[in-house]
Amino acid sequence: MAKVMGQTDIGPPDFRKFLPPIVKENYGKWQYHEIVKPGVLKHVGESGDELYSVRVGSPRLVSIDWIRAICEIADRYCDGYLRFTSRHNVEFLVSNKDNLEPLLAELKEKGYPVGGTGNSMSNIVHTQGWIHCHTPATDASGIVKAVMDDLYEHFTGMDLPAKLRVALACCLNMCGAVHCSDIAILGVHRTPPRIDHENLAKTCEIPNVIAACPTAAIRPDPKNKSVKVNEERCMYCGNCYTMCPSMEILDPVNDGVAILVGGKVSNARTAPSFSRLAIPFLPNNPPRWPEVVEAVRNIVEVWIKDARKGERVGEWIERIGWENFFKKTGIPFTDKHIDDFIFSVPTFRTTTQFRW
Amino acid sequence: MSEKRKTPMMDELEKGPWPSFVTEIKKAAAKNESAADLLGLMERSYEDKVGHWKHGGIVGVRGYGGGVIGRYTNLPEEFPGVTEFHTIRVNQPSGWFYTTDALRSICDIWEKRGSGLTNLHGSTGDMILLGTQTEQLQPCFDELSSQGWDLGGSGSDLRTPSTCVGPARCEFACFDNLDLCHDITNTYQDEIHRPMWPYKFKIKIAGCPNDCVASIARSDLSIIGTWRDNLIINQEEVKNYANAGLNIRDEVTDFCPTKAITYDAEKQELNLKGEDCVRCMHCINKMPKAVKIGKERGASILIGGKATIVQSAFLSWVIVPFMKMEPPYQELKDLLDRIWEWWDEHGKMRERIGELIYRKGMGEFLRGVGLPPVPQMVYQPRANPYIFWQPEDFEENK
Numbered sequence: 001m002a003k004v005m006g007q008t009d010i011g012p013p014d015f016r017k018f019l020p021p022i023v024k025e026n027y028g029k030w031q032y033h034e035i036v037k038p039g040v041l042k043h044v045g046e047s048g049d050e051l052y053s054v055r056v057g058s059p060r061l062v063s064i065d066w067i068r069a070i071c072e073i074a075d076r077y078c079d080g081y082l083r084f085t086s087r088h089n090v091e092f093l094v095s096n097k098d099n100l101e102p103l104l105a106e107l108k109e110k111g112y113p114v115g116g117t118g119n120s121m122s123n124i125v126h127t128q129g130w131i132h133c134h135t136p137a138t139d140a141s142g143i144v145k146a147v148m149d150d151l152y153e154h155f156t157g158m159d160l161p162a163k164l165r166v167a168l169a170c171c172l173n174m175c176g177a178v179h180c181s182d183i184a185i186l187g188v189h190r191t192p193p194r195i196d197h198e199n200l201a202k203t204c205e206i207p208n209v210i211a212a213c214p215t216a217a218i219r220p221d222p223k224n225k226s227v228k229v230n231e232e233r234c235m236y237c238g239n240c241y242t243m244c245p246s247m248e249i250l251d252p253v254n255d256g257v258a259i260l261v262g263g264k265v266s267n268a269r270t271a272p273s274f275s276r277l278a279i280p281f282l283p284n285n286p287p288r289w290p291e292v293v294e295a296v297r298n299i300v301e302v303w304i305k306d307a308r309k310g311e312r313v314g315e316w317i318e319r320i321g322w323e324n325f326f327k328k329t330g331i332p333f334t335d336k337h338i339d340d341f342i343f344s345v346p347t348f349r350t351t352t353q354f355r356w
Numbered sequence: 357m358s359e360k361r362k363t364p365m366m367d368e369l370e371k372g373p374w375p376s377f378v379t380e381i382k383k384a385a386a387k388n389e390s391a392a393d394l395l396g397l398m399e400r401s402y403e404d405k406v407g408h409w410k411h412g413g414i415v416g417v418r419g420y421g422g423g424v425i426g427r428y429t430n431l432p433e434e435f436p437g438v439t440e441f442h443t444i445r446v447n448q449p450s451g452w453f454y455t456t457d458a459l460r461s462i463c464d465i466w467e468k469r470g471s472g473l474t475n476l477h478g479s480t481g482d483m484i485l486l487g488t489q490t491e492q493l494q495p496c497f498d499e500l501s502s503q504g505w506d507l508g509g510s511g512s513d514l515r516t517p518s519t520c521v522g523p524a525r526c527e528f529a530c531f532d533n534l535d536l537c538h539d540i541t542n543t544y545q546d547e548i549h550r551p552m553w554p555y556k557f558k559i560k561i562a563g564c565p566n567d568c569v570a571s572i573a574r575s576d577l578s579i580i581g582t583w584r585d586n587l588i589i590n591q592e593e594v595k596n597y598a599n600a601g602l603n604i605r606d607e608v609t610d611f612c613p614t615k616a617i618t619y620d621a622e623k624q625e626l627n628l629k630g631e632d633c634v635r636c637m638h639c640i641n642k643m644p645k646a647v648k649i650g651k652e653r654g655a656s657i658l659i660g661g662k663a664t665i666v667q668s669a670f671l672s673w674v675i676v677p678f679m680k681m682e683p684p685y686q687e688l689k690d691l692l693d694r695i696w697e698w699w700d701e702h703g704k705m706r707e708r709i710g711e712l713i714y715r716k717g718m719g720e721f722l723r724g725v726g727l728p729p730v731p732q733m734v735y736q737p738r739a740n741p742y743i744f745w746q747p748e749d750f751e752e753n754k
Contacts, residue, residue: 006494006501008419009545013504015450015534018458019524028523028532032644043525051525061377061486063384063391064463064472071456082459084452084476086520086569093525113374127479130401131377131394132427132443132486134409139401141377142369149372174663175479180573180671211705214666239666243706245411252405265573267565267580268638269611272572272671286402287365310607343668 020081022051022095038158039114040100052094054103057113057123057148057155060088061131061141069110077103087123087165089116115156119163121300122155124148126168127175129187135238136170137187137255138284144168146288147185147296154300161307161316164300165264172237180263182313183296184275188258189236192217193247197226204244212243235341257282257292261299261325262314273314276322278329280336295331302329321355363399384472390487391471393437397429408435415442415490417497420549423507424493440489441471444496445482445508447541447548450534451521452477461503469496479574480558481518482508506545512706513551517541519561520568527644528637529563530581530653531681537561539685540692553696554703554712558661564649565637571661571672576709577692578658578672581681583650586630587617587639593646595624608642654680657691660710670710673718677732694725719744 019027026045033043041053058066070090074082077099083091094100107114116122124147127133129140147166154160167181171189178184200206209227210218217233218240227247241249259282263275278299282291299313306328307316317325326333339347369378381398384391397408408431415426425443432439446462462483466472471487478484488496497507508516519537523529540559541548547557560571561579571578598604598621609619609626616632617639619625626639626647640647657679658672679687695709698721703712713721722729723746747753 006417006498008501008506009549010501010504010506011542011545012447012506012538013449013458015453015524015538018449018453018455023524028529030523030525030527032527043527053525057375058476059375059377059380060475061380062474062476063380064467064474065383066380067459067463067474067476071459074456080456082454082456083521084454086452086481086518088476090476111373111375125479128475130398130407132409132441133407134411134427136407139398142402145369145372145374145376145378148374152373155374169663173665174669177570177573179663179669180570208705212666237665250406255405263573265567265570267567267572267636268641269613269636272567274669274671284405286405287368310611341668 018081020051020079020093020095022049023081023093025049026051035118035158038120038156039117040104041117049095050097052097052100054092054094054100054107054114055085055116056090056092056107057116058088058090059141059145060123060126073103073106076106085116085123087116087125089123113152113155115158118158119160120154120156120158121151121160121164121166124166124168124185125177125181127170129170133170135173135241135249137172137189137238137250138170138257138289139286140168140170140187142287143185143257143289143292146290146293150293150297151300159304160300161304162310162312164313166296173242177265179260179274180265180272181275182261182264183299184260184263185292185296186258186260188256188281189238189249189251190254190256190281191236191249191251192229192231192234193238193240193249195226195229196246196248197221197224200227200244200246201225203246209240209244209247212239214239252284256284257289259292259295259299262317264312264314270315270318275314277337278325278331280334298331299329323355361396361399363395365402366395366399381473387467388472390437390441390489391473393435394441394471394473394487397431397435397438400431400434409441415493417494417507420507421551422510422513422549425510427487438487441487442490442493444470444485444488444493444500445478445480445510445516446485446500447506447508447516448477448481448483448518450519450537450541451524452481453524462500462505465496465499465503469499480508480515481560481569482516507549509548509551509556511551512553512555513549513557514544514547514553515556515558516548517559517561518569520563522563526563528566528581528640528649530583530649531563531655533561533563533579533581533681535683536579536681536685536688539683540689543689544692547696553700555706555708557696557699557709561655565635566641572658573661573669573671574663575661575672576659577695578661579681579688580656580658581653582635582656582678583653584678585650585652587628587633587635587650588648589626589628590646590648591625594626594643597643597646598624602643604643608639611638612636613638654678657688659695660708660713662708662710666706667711667714670714672710673713674733675722675727677730691725691727698724717744 259279260275475484558575560575657676661672
């Protein structure tokens with residue numbers, strides 16, 4: 001076979017090639033949509049055309065066998081058209097209504113979860129964890145699997161007060177929109193980097209290692225041709241380890257998971273907001289991280305019981321106050337919850353208004 | 357891995373109703389040694405409670421500085437199949453639309469050239485081909501390219517722009533965000549493929565303020581669809597929602613952040629005080645048949661969004677409250693060029709644009725890129741008098 005030479009800078013394929021005919025015809029002219037049932041959206045065009053989208057959760061890490069299997073399904077019911085969402089779901093695009101129920105039946109028979117629409121929990125956005133990351137404080141896929149198994153009924157049902165967006169990042173780099181999620185599961189390192197003085201100068205640019213530290217905790221150590229860490233200033237971000245493998249941050253005993261809550265990205269109702277610390281540390285306990293699963297379920301259950309219809313986790317907490325969030329969830333409030341990083345001041349209460 | 361290694365903890369994660377990534381690794385492992393060793397390595401990580409990957413070396417394809425993430429295990433003797441296990445980022449089509457033929461073309465290449473494992477999709481939006489050897493990178497790219505695919509960004513470059521479903525299937529889309537994403541991705545191929553900046557730069561484009569791609573949290577430059585005139589209300593459809601049982605006051609108007617919209621239960625009508633509306637989308641989301649976005653449409657441009665590392669997380673800040681979004685998007689592209697030039701000139705290594713703006717001051721940024729200050733940029737004006745006066749503020753310099 002003749003060697004194929006790759007052409008550079010051709011850019012991605014034009015999405016227009018991949019749009020089903022019903023989408024081309026109704027492009028920019030959709031009139032409204034309804035959620036027919038969990039996981040099934042119906043979009044109606046000004047023309048009266050109806051497009052059904054069936055949303056299916058994926059494990060994000062998928063084999064080509066899985067891709068080929070969903071392609072077969074899309075060929076059978078969707079004329080070969082499908083798309084993905086920003087949260088790792090597949091959407092089968094059904095333009096012939098007669099295909100809807102047979103598609104749902106096949107998906108059910110084969111065990112594909114259909115859901116993630118309206119007042120439900122969508123798929124967990126997450127990072128690579130021990131599958132592929134070099135700075136993880138925890139695994140990603142394993143915790144996600146355990147949490148989704150436990151909260152499965154909230155993906156396939158729409159019985160929550162509002163939508164629930166959970167995300168996981170396996171270290172403090174917080175890849176993914178973890179920092180603005182209803183519930184964020186975050187891998188945390190808790191011990192300073194251990195310096196390999198012998199190899200540091202050989203493998204790393206010392207000025208870059210020093211500059212990488214957000215708290216200026218890293219100083220040159222000319223005697224060792226290495227660096228020193230002021231451990232009191234280190235907040236274990238692992239930024240130096242990203243720059244330099246001789247600053248080992250992974251710690252099998254002390255790494256673990258923190259839980260943050262109440263963030264959102266949508267502008268609907270309230271402004272987008274950050275997730276804030278609920279639980280500073282839970283242990284890494286593979287394969288199913290029972291402490292993390294239990295902690296997430298507890299927060300979800302208290303929210304379901306206490307929130308008004310339409311309130312996302314952060315809106316609920318805003319109404320009842322953080323003091324009541326800690327009381328109702330039974331989560332202890334500690335010195336770890338009080339911010340002492342750069343932008344801490346606006347989080348301190350400057351009023352005598354609070355709840356007991 | 358010659359002998360089949362026992363993986364009891366991985367096996368445990370095949371149980372339960374949610375689809376299992378372990379099952380996926382096993383499917384790939386049946387055909388591919390690297391995937392088989394990945395499974396073993398994962399079991400080892402679960403035993404050790406620590407990751408087993410080393411830092412990426414410099415690997416890639418000819419002509420590009422990004423798009424491939426180098427990865428090596430620190431246990432190559434035990435798991436030779438993942439001695440090299442690099443990731444290839446394939447630039448997704450706008451809105452993640454595919455045909456089955458297109459997806460199969462990727463599968464066929466990846467079956468031959470890699471582990472057979474993928475992520476659909478990665479955090480930035482690319483299709484991630486997970487795990488291959490250095491020698492496979494160039495042939496894999498050549499074959500991808502011959503099928504019409506290209507690589508996305510990585511490192512200190514423009515990362516692959518991504519966008520929501522937009523006008524292809526959403527009545528809320530305020531402009532053709534799919535076209536804009538495709539257009540700027542093609543315009544800035546050099547910036548995507550050849551890292552040359554202080555750090556990464558992400559662009560995400562949301563068709564409306566619901567921001568389904570999390571642009572305000574996850575991108576340095578957030579483009580969020582909006583409109584300037586009033587909501588369009590269809591009172592007949594309001595009545596239909598009411599008669600169908602929607603509690604409009606409890607579920608819709610009570611949540612209006614500015615009390616711009618109120619419900620007259622007797623007449624079954626919505627009343628709008630247009631000047632108070634902040635276009636949050638709530639009433640539209642709840643009653644899409646009855647309330648629609650206005651007609652004077654465009655986008656808000658915000659800057660600086662990023663995750664926590666290094667200085668703290670930022671949500672993007674408004675710098676242009678309203679810009680028309682029509683091809684060829686010249687006003688936006690001119691602005692991008694000015695922003696990148698200013699960042700390149702003043703930014704330190706590994707300093708995101710948001711951190712630079714915080715360090716130098718928003719005023720200096722706005723003057724540097726030539727954007728006029730408007731009240732939509734801030735929640736409130738400053739409470740201190742420490743103004744950095746400019747020479748041109750004084751009469752003698754005018």
